Amino acid sequence: xxxxxxxxxxxxxxxxxxxxxxxxxxxxxxxxxxxxxxxxxxxxxxxxxxxxxxxxxxxxxxxxxxxxxxxxxxxxxxxxxxxxxxxxxxxxxxxxxxxxxxxxxxxxxxxxxxxxxxxxxxxxxxxxxxxxxxxxxxxxxxxxxxxxxxxxxxxxxx
Ligand SMILES: [Zn+2]
Numbered sequence: 001x002x003x004x005x006x007x008x009x010x011x012x013x014x015x016x017x018x019x020x021x022x023x024x025x026x027x028x029x030x031x032x033x034x035x036x037x038x039x040x041x042x043x044x045x046x047x048x049x050x051x052x053x054x055x056x057x058x059x060x061x062x063x064x065x066x067x068x069x070x071x072x073x074x075x076x077x078x079x080x081x082x083x084x085x086x087x088x089x090x091x092x093x094x095x096x097x098x099x100x101x102x103x104x105x106x107x108x109x110x111x112x113x114x115x116x117x118x119x120x121x122x123x124x125x126x127x128x129x130x131x132x133x134x135x136x137x138x139x140x141x142x143x144x145x146x147x148x149x150x151x152x153x154x155x156x157x158x
Contacts, residue, residue, distance in 0.1 A: 004031045007092070009062045017091045018062040024082040030071060030092075033078045034058040042104040049075040049099070051139045065120050066093035068113035073099050075137045083135070095134050097123035101143045 006022045007030075024030055036056040039046060045061040046054035060080065063071070071092050072081045086092070096103065097120070106121035117130055123140045124147065131144070 016062045024086040030080045065096040067116045
């Protein structure tokens, strides 16, 4: 597992963020995702790693959401990967709905990016046209397929 020594938690007005002390190239593995304590319900500090499991991720709990993120959390490989080149001193962020189907504590995003989703509540609440622009983990794609199949069954029959 790649170490996390290069990552620093910054706190400003009680607002936490995760900052890198070194630069990364696009596609580079930054660190492993710690599986510190697996629980069956999400909370503000967990990352969803498959359809039924959420884990405490230690330092990575300080990762903020962005609609134009610079890292990906790959829950199949349990790795955090650079989505693009990242500068030394940059804050790291990922797209929460790429791991979270239904979040415990939804919030309004103020990231300011052109494709901002505004309400961050989990992939379940986003249209496919938005999700298709993002890296999505397998458990999110599976949930989407199930939801689509269930929706079809509920269509009125003529
Ligand atoms: Zn946003």
